[in-house]
Amino acid sequence: MASRIRKQSMRVLVTAATVVLLTAGWSSDTVSAHILESDGPVSAVMHMPPDDNPQAGKPIDVNLSFSSTDGNFTLINYDTKLRIERDGQLLDQADVTRKDGYEREASGEVEVAEPGAYTLVVAGTPQSAGRSFTLRYTIRVSGGENRTRPGADFWIINATAWSLLGVVAYRMVSLGGRYRGKPTGR
């Protein structure tokens, strides 16, 4: 009885593991872009929440995580601005605001009217002594959803490819007889 319960509980665990694995596969589709840019010792990773998909005519929220090779960097010592440019022409700018309680996390908000490729410029000027920095990120602003979901043909072709592979593997492995009551390598 006890061993049956144990076996059943293990089956539940294995099923749970399968569900968790499938969830992990699904969640991999929700990740987004983070590009590191550096200027001298100062680096920052830029993220545009929620999905790095800025839209024309809507505020673009830009999150920045700063770091430095010397480890002494803090945003308190800098006057930092965020600009958005196209072909060198300034279209909008904003202050980069440090997040409360964080020395290296900041955000700013800019906006553009037209879709297209733009350059986000993060420029920091030291308030006293020190070296200024300029970080440039190329971003694409879309007029709407800039993701194209694969169509039915993608799914049909890939499902066919996997089915074919499965059928051929099953048939060949069955015919080969390599696993009939014979121990295999580790």
Place this chain on the structure above:
Amino acid sequence: MSMRSTARHWLGGIRLYIAAGIILLTYQLWQWNAITYKDNSELLASHLHESFGWVALMWLTAALAIGPAYRLFPKLPGKLVMRDARRMLGIGAAWFASLHAGVAYIVSFQAANPLSLATYYQKGMLLGAIALIILLSMAFTSFDGAMRTMGPWWFKLHRLIYAGAVIAIWHAMSIGVHATGIPALVSVIGTSIVLFVLHIQVALRQEKPITEMQVLALCLVGIAIIVLSNYGFQLHLDQYARGAR
């Protein structure tokens, strides 16, 4: 072995078809991302390397789960096939991890000198590099000849898979911004706990008495799961607190 018997050996084994599956999945991941982000090469590269990273973890999980699953459920079908499949699954994990590392380093980090990067990135990259070296060393010794030549050292080397898995999760949490989201945390920690319980059950049910090394290894992995869970949720709360401000 003659050419013909070699061909028959491979065509009648599961590894060849798993290798074909690795190539097919690589192409599909690239194709999916290329269609989805066709107008944005930065997003394409970024999503591609994260997809490769997650798939590497999934293949590693599959390789780790087969052994204990068949020991606990000996009546599960395809035991010999799946046991033979394990090595190729490990090679698949190493392949996807290499692609993940290559695309991330070249595109996201723009092939920067690792020594010139901030400590935060150096730490993440170092962890990833250690996990990748472990996976690659296992992949390159995953053939019968290496097993015969290395003798007991082969088994010692291949037990590093547990350390590799722990370090890979640590790497993902430390540097992967989205690895500390709730779906990813629940998936990774949940899977780790299930695999851990499976290994404990196998150790408790084995015919010979459990060795001190096994107890030590299980304790270390258990502690690592607790520490990583705490680390992941701390990072998640930290990010949530930042977003709420």
